[in-house]
Amino acid sequence: MFEHKAGAYAVDLLKEWGVDHLYGMPGDSINEFMEELRKEESIRFIQIRHEETGALAAAAYSKLTGKIGVCMSIAGPGAVHLQNGLYDAKKDKTPVLAIVGQVESEKVGTDNFQELKLESMFEDVAVYNRRVQQAEQLPDMLNQAIRTAYAEKGPAVLIVSDDLFSTNIKRDKEISSPVYSMPKIRGAEEDLQKAADLISASNRPIILAGKGAKHAVPELLALAEKIKAPLIASLPSKGMIPESHPHYLGHLGQLGTEPAKEAMKEADLLVLAGTAYPYRDYLPEDAPAIQIDIEPRVIGKYYPSTVGIVSEAKSALSWLAEHSREKEGRYLGEFQEKQQKWNEQLQEDIQQQTETLQPPQVLAEIQQVLEKDAVISLDVGSVTIWTARYMKLDGQALLTSAWLATMGCALPGAIAAKIAYPDRQVIGIIGDGGFSMGMQDFVTAVKYRLPMTLVIFNNQKIQLIEHEQQEIGNEPTNVELGNIDFAAFAAACGGVGYTAKTKVELKEALAKAKDATKPAVIDVYVEDISPETK
Structure with missing residues (x-):
């Protein structure tokens, strides 16, 4: 049996999860945890001037690297300030952990100085939202919070009264582990075949790709080149598709290009690859659609998909590129000319x-x-x-x-x-x-x-x-x-x-x-x- 402060366990677990920095502002309901962080050289504490900055930075770090971003705050005002950055993480589907202090455990519920009903406040934003009530719970709840953030692609909130961080806990064996196993999801053969049939029957296919196709760019380009489809990118995926690629028509909507808007409206097949594009008015009136997404719940959410492929983009796009019939490309050629004129107009604006x-x-x-x-x-x-x-x-x-x-x-x-x-x-x-x-x-x-x-x-x-x-x-x-x-x-x-x-x-x-x-x-x-x- 071994004994350590609960805060020391938490720091060790953060290291095991690969956390090397976090964003926060010290204060009276996280001071005991700050003491444990002070002793640990391998986790860098980035002191921000406003907790919103910390939460937005944690979300941005996660979007950029795929690793969990971590922020922390005191109870009361600090916790309130986190909300905007946590909602950003929720909406952009990226894992973040917020460690939020609370008043001393014996004072919770007494309407103490800076006490808020934090569980209620974070209920809408968090994919995991729990208050640690005993120090012995902290290690396992921390593991669960991080695991859920990765699994649900959103912010996890762990609320801890500061006195619990300094409480010694005894353990003779571990209950949980700091491990998350990423599932490999492949589309059903019947769905893939239905999609290939739709592609074969189309004359004017178009592909709208999002950040869900980030790790499948070669496969995305292979499919577009095989079926001679124009490519449009959502704003969050800007830069994912080389903008010099001959199939690329830019973005869609208010910030998009005229060729992209026209090509989308005239298409007779829409392929949605890793995107939940929400602006229905810019999508085709009634064209059939193939939607590829790792999340079953978004299939058909913003456009009436004809075929849904629940899969990682890489394997689905690779299969479709291999099994789709090659097309002539007259539709693509028409919009390549329009895109060239559009780019020339942009250059005139610049010059x-x-x-x-x-x-x-x-x-x-x-x-x-x-x-x-x-x-x-x-x-x-x-x-x-x-x-x-x-x-x-x-x-x-x-x-x-x-x-x-x-x-x-x-x-x-x-x-x-x-x-x-x-x-x-x-x-x-x-x-x-x-x-x-x-x-x-x-x-x-x-x-x-x-x-x-x-x-x-x-x-x-x-x-x-x-x-x-x-x-x-x-x-x-x-x-x-x-x-x-x-x-x-x-x-x-x-x-x-x-x-x-x-x-x-x-x-x-x-x-x-x-x-x-x-x-x-x-x-x-x-x-x-x-x-x-x-």
Whole structure:
């Protein structure tokens, strides 16, 4: 029989699960756990200035690496602050663990200082949501929380009164283990054959691929090339398909291309590969559909699928590529010509001679310094549309808040990216509204020496909301933002800051930021034009 503090067991288990860092802010209901973390050199504690940043960073780390992201907070206000990042993880289906402190166990239920009904508060967001009531439960509940986060692809919340972390527990044998076995799911032969028959009967097939096909790109391309199908990518999977590929038509919807929109509407077969694309108006009126997804519950959820293949994308796409009849490709050729004209129009936008910088021009300059393995952390707003259209990725990774679409996600994403991959270039593309939602954690990037380049599109307004108000026939209201000198702010935090109002200034700033050993902000003043005017 052996005896240790429950908090020490928890730290050891985190190490066994492969956790090497977590995000949090110390406080009175996690101080005993902080003491155990202090003794452990192999788990890095990243002190953030706001718990929302920590949760968003944990979610971004998980999206980028596939490993569980970990964040922690005190009870009360800290726990409330976690919610936005945890919902981001839930909506984007990525595993996160939140270790949440609670008031002392003997005071739970007495309406004590900073006590909240945490189990109730996290009930909607969490795939696992439990309070440890006795110290002896902590190791096994921690294992279960992490295992469930991986299995259900979402946030697990473990609530622990701080006194339990410092309680000694005795064990003569282990009950559970820190092991998760990933299932290998292959589609049913009959479903695959039905899908192949649909493909053979079609003349205008089209493929919409999402991040569920991330590990099946060669198979995806093989199928598209075999059946001569245009390829469209969801925004979260941007960069997954090489954008120079001749079948690629870009994205769909508000941030998409006209050729993609037209090809989708005229298709007589839709293949949904690892995506739960929700915007029905952009999909075909009544074309049959093949949906490939590892989750049975999403088959037919957003489009009336004719055949559902519950499978990993890799094996299903490989089978279909092998068993589908090769097609001539007239439909593809028609839209390749349209896509070429679309790309030429984008180049004209970029090459315009203007007195002030326009967003497409800024993205073109970023493109020039973009390395092959760079990570782009993209915020939410008009910058999302500009980036989707004008930035061409070919294997680089893109991070964003896709389903929740929360402004302020780019800085936490950049922090997580640099921690995950210290030697890779990290560039944040952010609107002034998004950056100012969580800009205090720029100092976190400085503190932990995380060189990155944050390009802020500064137009002093929440531009996408202004456009939405105009689109429904309303007078734009309360969309203007007070200006901030973001370059001066960066310097005040100990980083480096540049201001760019011309192409020359922008080129110089990007070159200097790329070589900087500190986090850098480039405050780019851009012309106030809506993406819909382009």
